[in-house]
Amino acid sequence: MDALFARLSPLAPYALAALRIMAGLLFLAHGTQKLFGFPPSSGPAPELLSLRGIGGVIEIVTGALIALGLFTRPAAFLASGQMAVAYFLFHAPRGFYPAVNGGDAAILFCFVFLYLVTAGPGALSLDRRRPRV
16 A cells, blocks of 8 residues: 555645635635626626636635645635634534534635745646746
8 A cells, every 4th residue: 555655645745736726616606606606606696896707706716726726825825714713704603513504615725825924836837837935
């Protein structure tokens, strides 16, 4: 079994990139659903300067940056914080259990993005092409 895991280890940066890209695209989709109704949403679009409207803008911008792997760490930090705030403001008041209060995705996004803050973007990112300062 150790030999199998040793052969998989070189693929870790690509697995991290796949996680980053998919999480970013899913987060972007949450923002477009809030602001543009795509994919179709059951509720109306929020006012742009409301908490949900600002959340939608953050989701679109940080989701796109994370998916592209551009400014990944600061974008993921902002997105992680937004998900923590969203959970405690909108989900936790509806009940203790995340699977019941609808907050399980917010918690998962929060910790995936927190992981990206520490791990970086992985392979296939625009951050790797930016000059280091």
